[in-house]
Amino acid sequence: MTQAKHLETKDFDPKELHFVPLGGAGEIGMNLNLYHHQGKWLMVDLGVSFGDETTPGVDIILPDTSFIEDRRADLLGIVVTHAHEDHLGAIPHLWEDLRVPVWCTPFTASFLKAKLVETGLQNKVPINIIPLGGKASIGPFDLELISLTHSIPEPNALVIRTSVGTVLHTGDWKLDPDPVIGLLADEDALKKLGREGVTAMICDSTNAMVPGTSGSEAAVQExxxxxxxxxxxxxxxxxxFASNVARLHSIAVAANAxxxxxxxxxxSLWRINEAARANGYLSDLPPFLTEREAGYVPREKLVVICTGSQGEPRAALARIANDDHPDVVLERNDVVIFSAREIPGNEKGIAKIQNGLMRQGIQVITADEEFVHVSGHPARDELVQMYQWVRPKIAVPVHGEHRHLTVHAALARDCQVPEVVVPDDGMVIRLGPGPAANLGHVHAGKLCIDGKRIVPLTNMAxxxxxxxxxxxxxxxTLVMTPRGDLLADPKVTSIGLLEEDEVDEETADLIARVRLAIENLSKAARMDDAQVKDAARVAIRRSFSTSQGRKPLTEVHLVRI
Incomplete structure (x- = not known):
């Protein structure tokens, strides 16, 4: 395989329109998309993804914005398609490195402002509100929002018009005929756009492998x-999911019935509730009770909506399952309904909570047993419908792992799209003028929040x-003379390797092995710190490799007196 060309600023022809994903192409989450034209850049979404067992101590993963930070003088702003964490969650953490205005709809603005309070940026980030179906001009980019449906209020497809072509960036979407909350997808606007001519459609691929349609929220309510x-x-x-305002509405209507x-x-449920009610959503429902107020309601008269559908250990449901919640208690024969699908990687955490509930005699109902969830992303029939309406010349599948993107690409070809490009993060795609082309790559990495620091996900720590x-x-720990004589037995401490009843015996054996390894060195080698440390390290790792089949991380401290 030939090495992709690494592009510099001089390689971006200002007369062309380029699409550069720095996140969300090859994974689900962490969306960051860049458009370039006439020497200016526009960012669409800036989201996060989440850590798992492979990233101990890391909960939040961010896209690496260093490429666009180097071009910050030409970055005009960030347009947010909707208020999900994987589309705006990185703004509070990375905005200081970008310092550009944000454009979004009213509900998304309310949600974003609440998140900015957590990082002290609520009075620093300029937020420009675009009404539903509204338009804005940002440098060489003329924008128009087209309302779609999704699992959160005010999801938007973004029309980006330039002098060399028009792009439809769908964001996350589905075609729900009865979404319960918010507007229907604007079919007329999509058809009109298709008649005008669309150069490229950058489209959600999450459910490209799922046949049929995603289903309606109204059916879930019933x-x-x-x-x-x-x-x-x-x-x-x-x-x-806390952000699924329509689901909150469906549950509340069913409870009231x-x-x-x-x-x-x-x-997070209270944060979403406040943003929703501030923008006119949920106004037909009475105020929700607090956790404390719930304790005074008879069990047969109460429904509690909880965070924790993905097994998050600090979420409300996990605390309830562990009998550790200060206000909410579940008893034998109570019912817990998981109204969400498992996100891949969260299975263990979800199973732990479900097992804990079942041990207490609590009934657990999931979407596998009952119709309690519909996806917020388009299945194959909905994708086909979108291609029939929009009729783009170029299809660029995003928002998915490569298996999703590849299947989506095949579907686009079946829909007679002339050109299809399957991207990965950092790929520079020319959308116009002329045929689509992969021009090369720019840097696209991952950062993470490690305690109070933002560091590369590949950092040594x-x-x-x-x-x-x-x-x-x-x-x-070794204490030696400058001439290489041990002044005391080596001190060995092992963590995560020995059972309590074997610590003394095994540690004594390790000490003997380290002493022997050092004594077997030549006199010159015992005077060399590097050789002494290496001999001790090898002795420890060989011992554990022989006894346990593992080679632990081994640190040697040498003090010469």
Whole structure:
């Protein structure tokens, strides 16, 4: 395979229109998209993804913005398609490095402002509000929002018109005929755009492997009504994505139909509730109860909506399952409904919570047993419908792993799209004029929030932590004379390697092995710090390799007196 050309500023022809994803092309989440024309850059979305067992101590992963930071003088701003974390969650963490205005719709602005408070940026980030279906001009980019449906209010496709072509950047979407909250997808605007001519469509690929359609939220609401009716004398808890305002509405309507009050448990649910009500959503519902107020409601008259559908250990449901929540308690025969699909990688955390609930005699219902969830992303029939309306000359699948992108690309070809480009992060794609082309690559990496620092995901500290988590750690302290004589037995401490009843015996054996390894060195070698440390390290690792089949991270401290 030939090495992709690395591009510099001089390689970007200002007369061309370029698309450069720095996140979200090859993974689900961490969306960061750049458009370049006439020497100026426009960013669409700046989101996060989340850590897993391979990133110990790291919860949030960010796209590396160093490429566009180097061109900050030509970056005009950030347009946010909707208020999900994987599309705007990185703004509070990375805005100081970019310092550009943000454009978004009213609900997204409310949600973003609340997040900016957490990093003290609420009075620093300029936020320009575009109304639903509105337009804006930002440098050489003329923008228009087209309303779609998704699992959060005010999702937008973004039309980007330039002197050399028009792009439809879909963001996240589906075609819900009855979305419960918000507007229907603007079919007329999409058809009109198709008639005008679309150079390229940059499109969501999350469910490109799923046949049929994604389903309607209204149908989920009716299913909840029927399901709640089966439980007449128990408490009901439902966990879902906090951002799914339509799901909150569906649960509340179903609860009210059976004379139940609804409480929210979890900070992110309250944040979404406040943003929704501030923009006119959920206005037909009574105020939700707090966790404390829920404790005074008879169990047969209560539904609690909880955070924690993805097994997050600090979320409300995890605390409830561990009987560690200060206000909300579940008892035998109560019901917990998981109204969300598992995100790949979260299976263990979800299973842990479900097992904990079931041990207490609590009923657990998931989307595998009952109709309690629909996806917010387009299945194959919806993708086909979008291609029929828009009829782009170029299809660029994004928002998916490579298996999703590849399947989406094949579907686009079946829909008679003349040109299809499957991107990865950092690829520079020329959209016009002329045929689409992969021009090369720019730097696209991953950062992470490690405590109070933002560091590369490949940093040495995280690598060391990962090695310790996987293989354990052993530390050796040596006290020697300058001539290489040991003044005391080596001190060996092992973490994550020995059982309590074997520490003394195994440590004594390790000490003997380290002493022997050093004594077997030549006199000249014992006077060389590097050779002494290496001999001790090898002795420890060989011992554990022989006894346990693992080679721990081993640190040797040498003091000469």
């Amino acid at each position: 299913s909840f009504k029927e399901l709640f009716g089966r439980f007449t004398d128990t408490r009901i808890a439902v966990t879902c 059976h004379g139940r009050q609804v409480a929210l448990a979890g900070r 995280l690598k060391g932590r990962t090695r310790m988590a996987q293989a354990g750690v052993s530390m050796v």
